[in-house]
Amino acid sequence: MALQDFWSLWIPTRWLKLPTNFWSKPILAFGFAAILTGCRQDMHDQPKYKPLRHSDFFEDGRTSRPLLAGTVARGEMHDDVAFFTGKNGKDDIDVFPIAIDKTVIERGHQRFDIYCSPCHGRLGNGLGMIVRRGFKQPPSYHIDRLRQAPVGHFYDVITNGYGAMYNYAAQIAPRDRWAIISYIRALQYSQNANVGELPPGMKAQLPSMDKVAPPSAVSSPEIKGSSEQPNIPKGTPATPMGEAK
Numbered sequence: 001m002a003l004q005d006f007w008s009l010w011i012p013t014r015w016l017k018l019p020t021n022f023w024s025k026p027i028l029a030f031g032f033a034a035i036l037t038g039c040r041q042d043m044h045d046q047p048k049y050k051p052l053r054h055s056d057f058f059e060d061g062r063t064s065r066p067l068l069a070g071t072v073a074r075g076e077m078h079d080d081v082a083f084f085t086g087k088n089g090k091d092d093i094d095v096f097p098i099a100i101d102k103t104v105i106e107r108g109h110q111r112f113d114i115y116c117s118p119c120h121g122r123l124g125n126g127l128g129m130i131v132r133r134g135f136k137q138p139p140s141y142h143i144d145r146l147r148q149a150p151v152g153h154f155y156d157v158i159t160n161g162y163g164a165m166y167n168y169a170a171q172i173a174p175r176d177r178w179a180i181i182s183y184i185r186a187l188q189y190s191q192n193a194n195v196g197e198l199p200p201g202m203k204a205q206l207p208s209m210d211k212v213a214p215p216s217a218v219s220s221p222e223i224k225g226s227s228e229q230p231n232i233p234k235g236t237p238a239t240p241m242g243e244a245k
């Protein structure tokens with residue numbers, strides 16, 4: 001197919017027969033119009049400040065203005081002091097600042113398993129996998145001191161860290177910190193619950209005592225010691241990192 005035939009499929013053939021300079025005038029006219037209208041600069045040269053540039057207008061010479069005293073960024077209104085600090089003045093609070101129900105505890109369970117169990121263990125006994133690999137062993141949550149510690153203390157530990165433990169303020173939002181603490185309380189209770197406190201329906205579901213193996217026969221050496229720093233049981237696969245075998 002000749003080239004001309006090909007083009008003629010797309011363009012009316014008569015156009016192809018037009019003199020070669022047929023389009024030159026309209027193109028010239030259009031070009032002038034484009035240049036003339038494109039010459040306006042007002043949108044390019046706006047009277048605006050760029051961040052941190054010098055300013056002749058403000059006395060301190062800064063274009064970026066300091067915040068007014070008392071400015072609160074959106075979502076940063078931390079007026080509920082107990083909720084955001086776990087403290088009431090100087091003292092740790094001992095009452096949860098949010099309502100605790102099953103959903104909250106379940107949320108706390110999930111967050112605890114994600115963020116705390118690697119070190120504290122799923123039972124809170126301080127024998128998480130990172131500890132077995134050589135990290136400093138935290139105290140068990142089931143020692144008397146931590147069972148009696150006010151909830152505000154736990155909040156403080158999560159928010160600000162404690163000794164060798166880093167803080168989790170960036171990873172865990174305040175509400176989730178309280179949820180985790182509610183779950184820690186549940187864990188603590190689970191290790192110290194009194195059968196007499198069970199509702200009658202549940203008590204009936206318990207296996208009778210003679211069928212339950214005595215604690216010594218249950219192979220959970222991890223939770224036996226409840227001293228402040230229980231020893232890691234022998235035979236734990238502990239190969240501290242960096243240590244030659």
Ligand code: HEC
Nearest residue numbers: 115116118119136137138139154157158162163164165168
């Ligand atoms: C990387 C390991 C690690 C993780 C993860 C971790 N902790 Fe700890 N935690 C420790 C260590 C180690 C200590 C003991 C610190 C010390 O005494 O120097 C500790 C101590 C504590 C204590 C006891 C403070 C006291 O009064 O003795 C609490 C409560 C605690 N952690 C809560 C938490 C909670 C809640 C989380 C999860 C949000 C968490 N930890 C996550 C390592 C960890």
